[in-house]
């Protein structure tokens with residue numbers, strides 16, 4: 001009996017809307033990211049100030065790459081569907097880093113950037129997405145739609161646990177002042193993805209990159225998990 005290898009390009013998911021293929025195609029990976037030990041600790045308020053600072057330092061490099069390349073590709077026929085300066089997180093991250101450094105009792109300028117192979121790999125992958133802009137879309141979707149979804153829950157927990165105010169330095173990363181309601185914004189974002197004229201092979205490449213990107217986030221959480229024991233706090237609950 002011959003067993004046929006699954007043919008990605010002919011999957012029924014890839015015959016439908018791109019946004020559905022991206023969401024459904026990465027469901028398992030999303031579940032893994034949601035339940036990673038570091039994520040769970042963060043959601044339970046068990047990560048202390050220096051642990052969160054370590055996370056932000058990694059995000060600064062990732063969003064630096066995402067947003068530098070996003071600005072370069074902003075006029076690209078595919079990227080133009082998702083690119084929006086209202087999403088840019090760079091300044092918000094800088095403000096938050098300053099506040100969390102202060103909370104750990106150090107000046108941001110004196111904070112030593114941690115060595116992070118997981119961040120290096122993530123940044124390299126974003127840089128490589130210029131090879132075909134569909135790949136960049138996968139990176140854009142995975143971070144920003146995540147920030148507008150589950151990311152909001154993290155912001156609420158940090159506010160409660162560390163007496164921070166929504167939108168102010170410390171929590172600026174979770175605030176999108178130009179996006180009043182995430183839900184309709186995400187719906188419009190998905191509609192723009194679905195209006196792109198892409199064949200199923202192209203959609204397959206994008207879905208694969210989304211899955212790969214979830215894996216890069218997972219590797220980041222696993223790296224942070226290794227030093228989590230140094231950053232434990234008792235949650236207020």
Ligand code: HEM
Pocket residue numbers: 019022023030033034035039043141142143145146147149150151153154186214217
């Ligand atoms: C903190 C743990 C997380 C929770 C509780 C969470 C929760 C959620 C929820 C409830 C949604 C659905 C929102 C909606 O219906 O519009 C969602 C969507 C999403 N999340 Fe997460 N998430 C988490 C972590 C992550 C991570 C780490 C990533 C990737 C870096 C991510 C990426 C996404 C993406 C791309 C979507 C959009 C799915 C779509 O509608 O196409 N999430 N998340």
